[in-house]
Amino acid sequence: MQGGNKMKEDRHQGLDAMAFKLRAISGSESGNREWSLRMQFLSCHALLFTSSGQGWITVDGKFEEVSPGGIYVGFPCQYVEAFIHTHDEQGLYWILFDVLEETEGDAIENQSLQTKSLFPSKSEIFPKSPVSVLQLCKAIEKQWTSGSSLKRFGAQARFQELLYILLEQDALTGVSERESNSDESLELVRFYIEKNYGSRITIDDLAGEAKMSPRHFMRLFKKRHGCSAMEYLTIHRIKQAQMLMLQGGKASLKDIARHVGYQDDMYFRRKFREISGIPPAAFMRNCRQKIVAYHSSAIGALLALKAIPFAAPENHPWTDYYRRKYERDNVLPLNTDESSRLEQLRLAKPDWIVLDEGRISGDEKGRLEEIGSLCAIPQELRDWRSCLRYVAFALNKVEEAEAWLDQYDKKAAFIRRQMAGTLGKEKVLVIEVSGQRLKIAGLRSMASVFYEDLGLAMPDGMILKELGEEVSITQLQEMDIDRLFIAMDGGRQLEGLRQGGMQSESWRSIPAVQNGCVDLFPWSPFNEYTAFSHELVLNEVLRLWQNRT
CATH class of the missing domain: 3.40.50.1980 (Nitrogenase molybdenum iron protein domain)
Structure with a gap:
């Protein structure tokens, strides 16, 4: 029991140096049994709670069915969309809040402006008492919308209580999961790296965070991420240095190096050029x-x-x-x-x-x-x-382009090797959903990632057109398809298609659908035919493969 308490304390280390400020709360409108959140980027932290009903939420392209009584956590700069239907009145709440952290000199830093959150929670949590959470959300909304400064202050206090319930449940579930799930342990290590990259970090430190031997940890980390833990740390440090340079300001190269964890300026310059393709001084000039x-x-x-x-x-x-x-x-x-x-x-x-x-x-x-x-x-x-x-x-920027392409090709090669025993032999089809129509994705779309960069096989006899072509569910039935990747053009369109063709016997008879081999992507930005969007697709395929294995 004592060891479990210690693990919970480690999981939420530094929580007492954070502050949480409610920004907005809204419940479902009276008489309206449908609620939707258009596809958008989050500028702060968010909570979605629904006590009843059915629906789905996508976060950075990851599709999840929403379960009644669940709390779904969104983080700054994530790409989010949701649709809930048949929920009870006043049984759904969307909450926005800021996370602030004390820094050196007792200054407060708003994490809502950061690309990585230090908020110590998973993306999905199921409280022991959804009824208590519902009543608390009702009280917070009532006080927040009262127009009284004192009552709005009371809403802030109740919001802290809600977060305590959420984080306490997160800690309880986290203990058992961390003990049994190596993937969860590796994610916690990645979180540790992204939080402490400015400090000295060793393999022993990271293996200790994962509760593994150094040798076992190094093997599992490289298998999951395609690079060693220290390589991952180096890449993250250089990316943080690039972010500081892109933001402008008057920080010197030496200050930036120290901030991201390098005490040796020459070593920092060598690593920066290795990752970026050009020296840091040239990168800073280009940023202007x-x-x-x-x-x-x-x-x-x-x-x-x-x-x-x-x-x-x-x-x-x-x-x-x-x-x-x-x-x-x-x-x-x-x-x-x-x-x-x-x-x-x-x-x-x-x-x-x-x-x-x-x-x-x-x-x-x-x-x-x-x-x-x-x-x-x-x-x-x-x-x-x-x-x-x-x-x-x-x-x-020729050197930067070649360095980026080299990293992209290495990542694609890693994913090809990892999928060789599973997806490698499957016949894959990428389709796009627009309104009630289906279209086979053309080569000038995300489809080029699957067929050209990852070398996946198309259904027998199929030749892709450059811009794609419309297809019917009946035609899909006749194809030899092992797996479907669907790019969806907004939640309403997908929901309409589910209520129509995707609920039909014809749709369910497609082998990929029968076997549960259907993966969803948001249409934008994944379907743009550019270098950056292709990297997003590549990362999403890697995530899907890792979750499946």
């Missing part, structure tokens, strides 16, 4: 460039090159994404009106404007040339790798 993603197709190439656009189309979800992911609050959303857009750029005076030549008139291109240097991606460049290299050459 003002680069415009004039068309959304340019965003994926720029993100892969660690060139965070300072301006991009306002109607594209990536604009919001990199504002939160990279803490670029000053991002300029480009107007959809051409005249207004050009005036925005004249005032901004960018260094580079990256655009898709096939989507712009000669007159507009000429007006842009008067504003800044252009990188116009030619129409004949149909392959995402060629587009990445073209942009890299124009922006003098």
Whole structure:
């Protein structure tokens, strides 16, 4: 019993140095038995609690059925969508909150602005008494919406009580799971690395966190992540250094090196170049460039090159994404009106404007040339790798592009090897859902990750078209499909398809459906044909494979 208490204490170490502030709470509307959350990026922490009903939630592309009485935790910069139906009135609550942590000098840092959360909880928790949680949520909402400052303060106090219930249950379930589940232990080690990367970390430290022998830990970690634990630590440190540089500021190279855990400046420079492809000083100079993603197709190439656009189309979800992911609050959303857009750029005076030549008139291109240097991606460049290299050459980032592609290819090769005994022999089909229609994904989509980069087999006799083609459920029945990957265009469309064709006997007779071999992806941003979105798909395939094995 004493050992269990010690493990719970370790799991929530540092909790007493954190503060939690309620930002908003909303319950289901009276008389409305359906609730939906549109696909969006979280700017803070979130809780979803439903005492009854059915539905689903996707977090960073991971699909989960929502269970009554469960609490689902969302973290900053995650990509979230949800749909709940047939729930009781006042039986569902969506809560947003900030996590703050004391830093050196008693300063408070808001973790809602960070890409990694230190909030010590899993993404799904089942409290012992859902009724108590429901009553507590009702009381919090009533006080929060009262209009009284004193009662809103009371809501903050009750919210702390709710978090205590959540974290206590997390600790209780965490003890048994950590003792029996090596995957959970490895995830806790990854969390430990991402929290303590600025300190000295040894293999013995990490093996101790996992409660394993060093040799056993090193073998399991490399099997799961495709690299050693110390390589993972190095990559994470360099990525954190890149993030600091991208944010600007006046921190020196030496200060950044110390912040991410390096005391030897020469060693830091060597590792930075090894991971990034260029020296840190050159990376910092590049960060000061003002680069415009004039068309959304340019965003994926720029993100892969660690060139965070300072301006991009306002109607594209990536604009919001990199504002939160990279803490670029000053991002300029480009107007959809051409005249207004050009005036925005004249005032901004960018260094580079990256655009898709096939989507712009000669007159507009000429007006842009008067504003800044252009990188116009030619129409004949149909392959995402060629587009990445073209942009890299124009922006003098060739080394960064080759380093990124090398890491991408190594990750793809690792996943191919891992899947060789399972998915390697399966016939895989990637389809897209749009409204009530199904379409076989073309090669200029996420399908290229599965067929070209991972080498998975298509159904017999199938030849992919460049842009895909519509398909019926009857046609899918006739194909030799072992596994389906479905890119969904929003929750409402998927729910409608489930109520229609996906509930039919024809759909259930497809072998992949019968065997439960169906995986879901959100349409955006995974289906964009760019370097960065392809890496997201690759990471999601790795996660799906790891969960399955």
